[in-house]
Amino acid sequence: MTGIGEGETLDGGCLCGAIRYRLAGPTLFVSQCCCKDCQKATGTGHTTIVGIHRSQLRLEGTPATYTNVGETGGSVTRHFCGTCAGRLYTSGDLPGEFIMVQAGSLDDPGAVSPESVIYLKDAPHWDRFDPDLPKFEAMRPRS
Ligand SMILES: [Zn+2]
Numbered sequence: 001m002t003g004i005g006e007g008e009t010l011d012g013g014c015l016c017g018a019i020r021y022r023l024a025g026p027t028l029f030v031s032q033c034c035c036k037d038c039q040k041a042t043g044t045g046h047t048t049i050v051g052i053h054r055s056q057l058r059l060e061g062t063p064a065t066y067t068n069v070g071e072t073g074g075s076v077t078r079h080f081c082g083t084c085a086g087r088l089y090t091s092g093d094l095p096g097e098f099i100m101v102q103a104g105s106l107d108d109p110g111a112v113s114p115e116s117v118i119y120l121k122d123a124p125h126w127d128r129f130d131p132d133l134p135k136f137e138a139m140r141p142r143s
């Protein structure tokens, strides 16, 4: 377990502070996603995401959204600040009731640590990962 547990919370928000949130544990997973869409949406080699149920996120402020169709065929909606463009979380048809919070938007990103790398097939050759982390070519298989 590399996220937070039951009864614990994490605060976060965008760069300008217009949108704030509180995330309640337990987190489901913490992954580094290297898919092409995450690269384009964040301008980085990969993004680090914290999986939770929708009901575990309490928002203050209204994010702007952008929806496209992901590699798996379902719609994916990215939620971000309309003022500073800070990325907050992603929701979608797949995985449905789950959302993925951007770990970098946490006030203390070090409160979580990634437990896997997904969509490694799309990772740019210059990106580097913890050699001890399990790596998956695409989505992590559901256990
Ligand atoms: Zn903002």
Ligand SMILES: [Zn+2]
Residues within 6 Å of the ligand: 033, 034, 035, 036, 037, 038, 039, 119
């Ligand atoms: Zn991705």
